[in-house]
Amino acid sequence: MSDARLSITTRDVKLWYGKFQALKGINVDIKHGKITSLIGPSGCGKTTLLRCFNRVNERYGNVTTTGEIKLLGKNIYDPDVSLIELRKAVGMVFQRPNPLPLSIYENVVFGLRIHAEKSLSRGDLDDAVEKALTETGLWSDLKDRLNDRAINLQLEQQQKLCIARLLPLKPEIILMDEPCSALDVDGTRAIEELMWSLAGRYTIVIVTHNMAQARRASDETIFMLLGELIEHARTEDLFLTPRDSRTSEYIEGRYG
C-alpha cells in the first residue's frame, strides 16, 4: 500500500475553534486518484478535516491549526503558500449545490477567468466548457442552452455543474461535503457514478453521513469520532472486518 502516490498526508493535525478542540491529532495518508470517504457521527470533525485541505476553515472565524498537512509533498500551512493557488488545486463541492448566479457557461469558466492574467480567447473558453461539461456528463443535455441561468437547472444538474466548475482549473483534489444530501435517489446515483468516472484523474475526498454511500462509492474509508481518527482502511475491509470496536458499533448503527 505504501508504494501508491499520495495526494494528502497529514501529521498530528490539531484544530481549535476558539477554545473548542475539533481535531485531536490527525495522521492520515490519502492516495492519489482514489475516492476516500470520511464517515462518523455529527460533530466528529470530518467536515472540519475536509475544510483543512484547502484551508477554507480560516474563512469561518476564529480557527487555530497546528501540525502539518502536505499536499503533493508541500506543507500547505507554510507561510509561502498562496491560498489562491492552493484553492485552485483543491476544489470543493457543497451539500447544497451552489451554482453562481450566472449562466451555465459563465459558471464553468468562472475559475478560468479569475485566474487568468489576461483575458482568454473565446475559443479557449468554449473548449474548456465543452471539456468540463463532457467530463461531467452534462454536455449533451446542456449544450444548446449554455446561456441559461444555472440557478434554474435541476438540483442534480446543478451539483454536476458545481463539479464541472472545478475541472477547468485542473485540480489535484476535489473535496465533497455531503454532495448528495440534497438530491434524490437518481441524483445521488448520478453523482456517485460521476465520482467513479472522475476517480483516477482526480483525488476525491468525500464527507458523508450516509454509511451506505461510503460503502458504495469509495475506495477507502476513514472513520472519525470526537475529533480523532479511529480507523482508516480499504472500504471493504472497514465495513466487513473493522479492527476497532467503536467502528464496528458505529457501522452496526449502535450510535451515531
Added chain:
Amino acid sequence: MNMPADAQPVAQFGETPFTRKKQRSEKIARAIFAVMVACIVIPLIVIIGYLVKEGYSLISWKFLTTNPTHGMREGGIWSALLGTFWLVGVSLCISAPIGVLAAVYLNEYAKDNWFTRVVNLAVVNLAGVPSIVHALFGLGAFVLFAHMGRSILAASLTLAIMTMPVIIASTKEALAAVPRQFREACWNVGATKWQTIWRIVLPNSISGILTGVILQVSRTAGETAPIMFTGAVFYRRIEEGNLFAYNITDQCMALSTHLFAVKTQVTNAPEALSFAIALVLLGLVVFVNLTAILIRSWLRGRKKW
C-alpha cells in the same frame, strides 16, 4: 381516556363559551390594528388633499421656470427649484460613492473585532444625530474652518455627512442579503475578495444599494436646517432656463428654505404661494421615490437567483 374498546368517540366540534371568548379577542385585536392603519392613512390623504386644493391654482410650467419677483410675492420658484437640484446632486455625488464603498469595506473586509463594532456603532449613532447639529458642524467645519464660505459646496458637504450613515446602513443590508453560498463558491475556486465582490456580490445587490441611495435623495431635498446655516440664501435671481446658472461656490435658494422664508419673513405673500411650493417639494419627493421603486423592480427582474 378510558373507553370501552367498542365505543365510538363522539365528535364535538361545536363552539364553547371559551371559543367565543377567543373569537371576541380576535375581533378586537383586528379592529385595533385596522384603526392604527387608518391613523396613518387618513392624515396622509388629508395633508396631500389640502396641499393640492390650496396650491394647485398656482402650479404651472411658468411657475417652475421663472424667478420669484416682487419681494418673492409673485413670480415663480426657478432659483429655489434649481438650487435644490444642485444641493441634492452635489451632496449625492459625495455621499453615495463614499457611503457605498465604506459599506463594502465594513461588510466584506472588516474583521469582527472591537474596532469594527465601534465603527458600526458610530455609523448607527451618526444616523440619529438631529439635522440642526449637522448644520452647526457644517458651519464650523466647512464654512468657517475650511474657508468655503456659505456655498453650495459647503451645504452639500453638510448634507452628505448627514446622509452617509444611512447610505452605509442600507448598503450593508443589501450586501448582507447576498447568500453566503455564492461567496463560498467563489472562495473555493480561489477567488480573491475583490473578485468575489466585483463579479458576484455587487451585481446581485445593486438594486438594494441603489434604492437606499435614491431614498436619501428625497430626504436631502426636504432638509432645511443644514443648508440654512451653510449655503442657502434668502433671495437670489439667476438666469432662467439655464441648468448651470449656479456655480458650486455660489449661495443658492432651495425649496425648503424658500418655503420657510415665504411663510415667516415675507409679509402679504399670497396664501397659495407657500402651498404651491410645498406641493412642488412633495411632488419631487414622490417622483424620486417612484423612480426608486421602478429601478428596484426592474433590477429585481434581472436578478439572477
